[in-house]
Amino acid sequence: MTSRATFAAAMAATLVLGTPLAAQATPWTAVSVWATTADQNKLLTPLPGAVFGRGTPSGPTITIDETKRYQSMTGFGASFTDSSAWLVANSPQRDAIMTKLFDPRRGIGLDFLRQPIGASDFSRSLFSYDNGSADPTLSRFSVAHDQDYILPVLRQALRLNPQTTVMATPWSAPDWMKTSGSMIGGSVRTDDQTLRAYADYLVKFVQAYGKAGVPVSLLSPQNEPEYSPADYPGATMTAADQARFIGDYLGPALRSAGLRTGILAYDHNWDDTTYPSTVLADAKAAQYTAGVAWHCYGGNPDAQSTVHDAFPRKDAYFTECSGSQSANHANTFADSLDWQTEHLIIGGTRNWAKSVVTWNVALDPSGGPTMHCTTCTGAVTVDNTTGSATYNAEYYVLGQASKFVKPGAVRIDSNTFGPGNVEDVAFRNPDGSTALVVLNADATNARTFNVSAHGRSFSYALPAKAVATFTWR
Structure with missing residues (x-):
């Protein structure tokens, strides 16, 4: 689990891959992040994580709905x-x-x-x-x-x-x-x-x-x-x-x-x-x-x-x-x-x-x-x-x-922003953890987005053509 001190330090960092963008009040659940970038600078690399917190997110938001379930993997x-x-x-x-x-x-x-x-x-x-x-x-x-x-x-x-x-x-x-x-x-x-x-x-x-x-x-x-x-x-x-x-x-x-x-x-x-x-x-x-x-x-x-x-x-x-x-x-x-x-x-x-x-x-x-x-x-x-x-x-x-x-993981509902933008898919594992795979399909620009689940959210940024997997319990 990411400590509050680690979380606070990450919030103070500049806008780079693996950096949460805005602190949310009342930290709730720590999020682990692993990413691969198009320039191969990151190859399934663990990065500074994020923390779900209270507050209403602004901007593009991936909303997870675990009540809507699809196929098992x-x-x-x-x-x-x-x-x-x-x-x-x-x-x-x-x-x-x-x-x-x-x-x-x-x-x-x-x-x-x-x-x-x-x-x-x-x-x-x-x-x-x-x-x-x-x-x-x-x-x-x-x-x-x-x-x-x-x-x-x-x-x-x-x-x-x-x-x-x-x-x-x-x-x-x-x-x-x-x-x-x-x-x-x-x-x-x-x-x-x-x-x-x-x-x-x-x-x-x-x-x-x-x-x-x-x-x-x-x-x-x-x-x-x-x-x-x-x-x-x-x-x-x-x-x-x-x-x-x-x-x-x-x-x-x-x-x-x-x-x-x-x-x-x-x-x-x-x-x-x-x-x-x-x-x-x-x-x-x-x-x-x-x-x-x-x-x-x-x-x-x-x-x-x-x-x-x-x-x-x-x-x-x-x-x-x-x-x-x-x-x-x-x-x-x-x-x-x-x-x-x-x-x-x-x-x-x-x-x-x-x-x-x-x-x-x-x-x-x-x-x-x-x-x-x-x-x-x-x-x-x-x-x-x-x-x-x-x-x-x-x-x-x-x-x-x-x-x-x-x-045995089950795909759960999440919205996506379509081809050429932020795309994603989410799963609920048998052990109760959630995994969210996110791609920034934009060929040239970094993209900032929010992830929302259970009324809590966090913000993140990915550079062009990068893929990240977010996991939390």
Whole structure:
């Protein structure tokens, strides 16, 4: 707790980041503040706090209303792709990297992992768990490929943060199940034997990972089903075909195996609400579908609310967004910090997302190993030639939330001032603490605002493109 002497000293300070602007009469509750700035001068840095006090605030005010509650949070995280896992597992800084990523006390406490089922575009080789000639009984099925470095880093993450949720997603079915005869291109064949085998394949994966100490809580049938890449694993799957696969094959197979793994539909961009709505409108598929997974590469996060409003009993999860050195919103640390905080942490959760998940946990300085994107960025850049590890904007974007918003936290009501201004989102944690994430999205000017809750308030200032998390009990 901040002492009154510390509070008084902060009030006397000049107007800088981390400086409360006006003393309130009768101090009430101390507020801790952690911030990241666009110039990287502050990187999840604890700053002089504030104190709620009496008085009527003047000027822009974020008003917290804990009586209005929305979704409960599952977690924040990224993906241990084959490439990411290999880099981290072989880094001389492995334990330090894992601690900074997953330890809730000594790191940022990431608590959600979305794992590819087989190869993705960030893999060192093309692999599934049953490639080769047709094998409808899955007699060859094995996750042996993952035993060397993927499963070990996943188990380490779970040891560091036992509250971590694991989701799994295939980029492609095994080659013999595909119309292309390859993990690249085509789609899953739609005959009964193939669809039963594919459902059993996914069930076997969940079972194998569970036996290996990595329980899978969520599963989507296909990554980005509306896109068939030409140079890495992928497959198209129509909304009607996905509804049929979930309702007639995958859902019953999971249930028959006694697994409680939830199914998420779609797992693609914000720019199409028709696809997930089609799946959820199918009565047979809907009974097995827990919600919808979303990506950031097209459209806006309000698409999540469009589908949620039509199907309010189904959850929304945000499951993938990669920074890119060539994209307008991610060509610098400052741009990534601003865009991802605005669209993912704030926009995603204000539109019902129970998770915020970026893409690769780690990539090398060349953006690899990769089959496709050479400009993508991970939360950490791992250079095993020099033995170094650099923490990127994604790490701090996630950390401004994951370190303070715990699994089971409930989003509570708060007003925001819109794009290009002060934006925010608030949560009530299971332990009764409140976490408020605030972004000054103004590109050039510092912004001053008030925070009001329970009839008390404090004032604060943030420089351009800075993000701060305020916590209090």
